[in-house]
Amino acid sequence: EVQLLESGGGLVQPGGSLRLSCAASEFTFDNYAMSWVRQAPGKGLEWISGISSSGGGTYYADSVKGRFTISRDNSKNTLHLQMNSLRAEDTAVYYCAKSPAKTYEYGPGTYFDYWGQGNLVTVSS
Amino acid sequence: QSALTQPPSASGSPGQSVTISCTGTSSDVGGYNFVSWYQHHPGKAPKLMIYEVSKRPSGVPHRFSGSKSGNTASLTVSGLQAEDEADYYCSSYAGSNIYVVFGGGTKLTV
Secondary structure, three states, X not given: OOEEEEEOOEEEOOOOOEEEEEEEEOOOHHHOOEEEEXXXXXXXXXXXXXXXXXXXXXXXXXOOOOOEEEEEEOOXXXXXXXXXXXXXXXXXXXXXXXXXOOOOOOHHHHOOOEXXXXXXEEEOO | OOOXXXXXXXXXXXXXXXXXXXXXXXXXXXXXXXXXXXXXXXXXXXXXXXXXXXXXXXXXXXXXXXXXXXXXXXXXXXXXXXXXXXXEEEEEEOOOOOOEEEEOOEEEEO
């Protein structure tokens, strides 16, 4: 069974940084695009970042562009999200998610067949 | 404000059917056949229930079905069961530059 296990969340002050990781197992990691999706308290889901299977293509929502960086280490089957200049509005549960395609840019890459359990990030002083 | 519009709540009794709508525009739902639906029990990982408008992943009960007409997609749950009580989110491909948009979610009460 596909497993996605997030880590690295927690409490951070405004302006601070955090790095989320997502350890993947039971599938060929470097064959699939991966993404981060977040859910702020009382809100719906928001796709914030995607990365192609090779890592050569990345996407950021306007809400995080310039502050967050997505990356992947295919040798370690791990996805990362470096979050800098954090704001109160970044408070959310962050999910890593797998797409059934190599790219997030079209077709099967635009939905998510497996998700992690989520990792809470709280930005507060 | 989410890009796709869903009703905040829906309800039905066990054994009944319920349909949840997801309204977008011709730039997303209406323009492509890449609408998906997710079931989310709070505290758990979201689960893909429908992809490409009407396809069911392996293991998803046939009670769940999807359709689309114009700019509105729909998820129908037939023969409601207690375990269907959850939040449901729709999503759609929205073209290059934006790629993926979600609805605001619908809380289904059984």
